[in-house]
Amino acid sequence: MNRIVLITGASSGYGKAISKAFKESGDTVIMTARDLKRLEAAKNDVGGDLAFSMDVTKPADWDNAVNTVKEKYGRLDILVNNAGGGIAIKEVSDFTVDEIDSTIKLNLNSVIYGCRAFADMMISQNSGTMINISSVCARQCWPTWSVYAAAKAGVLNFSKGMYLEMQPHNVRVTCVVPSSASTGFQSACGIGETSDKLLPEDIAETVLYVANLPQRAVVEDVTVWGIDKQVNPL
Numbered sequence: 001m002n003r004i005v006l007i008t009g010a011s012s013g014y015g016k017a018i019s020k021a022f023k024e025s026g027d028t029v030i031m032t033a034r035d036l037k038r039l040e041a042a043k044n045d046v047g048g049d050l051a052f053s054m055d056v057t058k059p060a061d062w063d064n065a066v067n068t069v070k071e072k073y074g075r076l077d078i079l080v081n082n083a084g085g086g087i088a089i090k091e092v093s094d095f096t097v098d099e100i101d102s103t104i105k106l107n108l109n110s111v112i113y114g115c116r117a118f119a120d121m122m123i124s125q126n127s128g129t130m131i132n133i134s135s136v137c138a139r140q141c142w143p144t145w146s147v148y149a150a151a152k153a154g155v156l157n158f159s160k161g162m163y164l165e166m167q168p169h170n171v172r173v174t175c176v177v178p179s180s181a182s183t184g185f186q187s188a189c190g191i192g193e194t195s196d197k198l199l200p201e202d203i204a205e206t207v208l209y210v211a212n213l214p215q216r217a218v219v220e221d222v223t224v225w226g227i228d229k230q231v232n233p234l
Helices: 013-024 036-046 059-072 097-125 146-169 200-212
Strands: 004-007 028-033 050-053 078-081 128-133 171-178 221-224
Touching: 004 013, 004 059, 013 028, 013 036, 013 078, 013 200, 028 036, 036 050, 050 059, 059 097, 078 097, 097 128, 097 146, 097 171, 128 146, 128 200, 146 171, 146 221, 171 200, 200 221
Parallel strands: 004 028, 004 078, 028 050, 078 128, 128 171, 171 221
Antiparallel strands: none
C-alpha cells in the first residue's frame, strides 16, 4: 500500500508489533520512542524505514516529528498514538503529585499533542487516519488503577470529539481499547508481569484492520479482550 505511518512507543510491546504489521502490509513505517538504542534494535527487527527518538510528553518533540515527516515524506497517512505506561499502580492516597501529573501527561496529554501536531497536515491532505491506543481500564474499574484509568478514559472520549472535528476533512479518528497482554508493561510499573493469552500481535492486527477499511468506513472504537479475561458484568 505504501502509506506513510508513524507509530509512537515503537521500541517494544504493542508499538513494535504494530510497526511490523504495517511493514508487512507494504507501508513506510516511522518508529519513535524515547530510548534510541532499543528503538534502533526494534527497527532492525521489523525492517522499519525510519526511527528517531522523541518524548511524546513534550510538544516540541511533536513539532520536530512533523517537520521530519514533512521534509522526508511530505505527508502522513496514519498516526498511531501508542506510547504510554503505568508510571505507578497504587492507591491514589499513595501517589505523589509528580506521579499523578506524569501519568496523565504520558497517557493522555501525549495523545492530544500528537493529534494536534498532525491535524493541519491531514486537513490539508483531506485524508488520514489517527488511531489512539487506550485500555480496558477506560471502561472497567480495578483498585490501584484509578489514575491510569482516568487518563485512558480521557483518550477514549478525546478520540470521539477529535473525530467529529476531523470528519469534515475526510480524516478518521479511532480508539483501540486493548486488554492486558504480556508486553513488559506490568514489570515497568512494578507490579510483576502477567501471563496473558492476548498477544501484542493481536492488537497489531486490530490496528491494521481499522487502517485498512475503505476510507468511507470508520470504526468509532473497538475493545479487544484476551479469551482468558473475565469481567462481570462486562
